[in-house]
Each structure stands twice: as C-alpha cells, then as structure tokens.
Amino acid sequence: MVRFKNRYILFEINFGDNSKKPVQLKVTALHNAIQQKVQQLYGDFGIAAIKAGFSAKYCNAHTKIAIVKSRHGPHKFLINAIPIIKDIAGRLVSVKILYVGATIKHCFLFIKKFQQQKLEQAWNTLKTETERKNMKDALMTLTPAMKDCT
C-alpha cells in the first residue's frame, strides 16, 4: 500500500506597512489569498489540483509563521504561488518561504529552532528577568489551532 505524500510549507509573513495596529491574523483570509494567487497563475486547473488535502494555519501570532499543508505534486504550484502573495485581506505583506517539509514533526523542529533564534535576538534588547520571561512565553508558544497537530 502506498501512503499519501504530503508537503508542509512553512513561511513567514512580514507586514509592509509599519503601523502598529494589532495584527489580526485570520485563517480564512490567508486561505483566500493563496487560492487567489494560484487562480491567477494556474487557473481553474491549479485550484482543482491543490484542493485535495489543502489547509492553511497560523502557528504563532508574534513571529508570524504560517503553515500550509498540501499533497505532494500540487505543492509545486503552492511553492511558486506563495512568494508572490502581496496582500492578505487588504494589507500589504511580503512572504518568505522558510522550509518545505514532508512531515509535520520536522516542521516543528524547524519552527523551534527558528523561534529560538528570534528569542535570542530579542533578549539582547531586554534587561529584566520578567520581561525576558514574558518574551519567551510569547515567542515559544504556538496558537491553540496548532495544538491538535502536535
């Protein structure tokens, strides 16, 4: 029996406008943005191809990492389409793919490492222990949506 191969694409979203508005990350908005881009690039066929097993989720609101799951094969469409996403729900963004993994375990290992790096950078600017602890909590935890995946 052949198992289904999946691909998980991790990417980081940077908001272009520097306004300090609280970032509202909505899964459906991300979902639509990706689908719209695939529709532009590959048309109806692309949409139909990525539809099976497609899901998009945010991992962490502070580091702004999102993860997209797709079947092996049509993930190539996604890899091409994701970097050229320019706006999500009307906000200007730039998207950077960090990692493409075959299992969610490896993706989490990568996220852990990545967030550790971010944390170390942030710690340099902070002095007190409580601030540091708060920062650690903020960066190293995942959103509740991801809990069921771990």
Added chain:
Amino acid sequence: MDIRESTGFYDLCVNVPENKIENLYPVLSKLCEYGFKTIAINTNIDESILGTDKKKKKKSGDSEISQGIVFETINIENIRKEFDGRLKIFNRITFFCSDFAKTHILNHCSSLKTYDLYAFAPRTQNALQCACTQLNADIITLRPNPMSFKLNKKLYDQAIERGIHFEIQYIDLLNVEFRKTTIHYSHLFHTYGKSKNVILSSGSNDIKTIRNPYDLINLACLLGLNEVQAKASMLHQCKRLLLRAERRHRGKAAFIIKDCTKKRSVIEEDAQCVKKLKTYVEF
C-alpha cells in the same frame, strides 16, 4: 445485448437533446464520424419519481406498485436499425438519488431490466458511501453538486473490488462552474487508486460539445490520467464494464464463445503449403 469484439471508441453516456429523438440522429452521426463505435443512450431518472409511489406503496403494503412504475424509455430499436453496422447502441439509466433506501424500490422495478447499463449518481455523502459498499450498479458518476463529496481510499478500493466503474463526463469540463469540482474528483481518483476503473464519457446533449477521441486523450492529462490510461478509459475499461453489466443482468459471469472452425481450415491450408514447399525442395 450483444457485446462482441469491437474496435472503435466507446462513449457510454449520450443524452437525448431536448427529449426529442429526431435531434439524436445528427449527434450520433457526428460521433460515428469521430470514430466512436459503441454508444449508450442515457435516461436520467430522479428519485422524486419513486418518492410519490413510495407513499402509495406504504398504504397498500405491497411491492407490486413499485414494479408498475414505468419510465419514459427511449425506443432505441429504430435508432439501432438506422445505425446498423456503424454504431452499437446500448441503453443506459442514470439514477439521481440522495436517499439510499430508494434504490431498493428501483431494484424491484421491472423496467430497470430493460436497460443495459445502470449508473448511479449520488447526491449526498451517505448515498455515495452506500453505493460504493453495497449497491449493485455498474457505474458511479459524481456529478457536480452543491454539496461536495469526500472520497477515501478504503471506499474507493471497495468499489473497485466490486467492479464498479467511476465515470468522468467531459461536458463538465466545458462548463465554467463545474470545471473545478470535476478536475478535483478525477484527481482524487488518481491519488487514491491510480485512476483504476475510470471511464471517460461525453454526457453531452448537444452536437457542439462532442470532441474527437484523440483530443480527449490529450485532455485527459489534466484529469490525472496518463496517455495509456486515457485511451483505456475509452476502450478496454468500457468493454470490461459492458461485460460486467451483462453479468449483473444475468446473474452469471459472461464470456464469449467463438467459432474456431474457420481457423482450422487456415491451419490445414498452411500444412498443405508446407507440404508443397517440401516437394519443391526435394526437386
């Protein structure tokens, strides 16, 4: 029903344009021109036809009434005569259903026996599930619906094991609304079972929507079929399907016995030739 070896392509779903038999003739001659040799003329049946009779049946408590339901069957004898030698024409019924219990009523119908092929078009997930596991149909056709179906490997394998074929109708690809879902379903067949038992048919009711079989083979790469599979989906798979339908009809396995007497004479001629040759060599 006569299933003999045939060479041309199969198109196992042709609808009657606007319910007028006269309009069918140009469509069939066009199909014939494109190289199709075996055609099945489709009749759509909705479950609502059976629904009204179900209440009556409950009152009388007898299944005789359900046997009396007569659909508007297309008289294909005239068409068969018209296209004799050019096309082989079969009769097919497509049953649109959301409630699986209604298929039992249909099974009791005597008019079901007049159809050579029995296709089932589920409208709900539940109906699809039951059809894959229990229903004694030939074809399951996933028509675009407001509700989308979920298929899984187990369900698909069960259907394959029971010899049920899945149908893709390319008329849905010409339609902008349904294109995405149709491609999606055919990709599901590809991921779950490497597109086993998939047949490609037109489902057309208009002369403009008929395509050349070789164009269809090229088109089928969009549907996750490779060239060999695409060709098979219009040739060998359909032949297997017809044999299976025959089996369902008669409740037995069907096979064809061929008269081999002519072959023997060929062998004898051959032997004589060899003898002659030997005599030449001796000289």
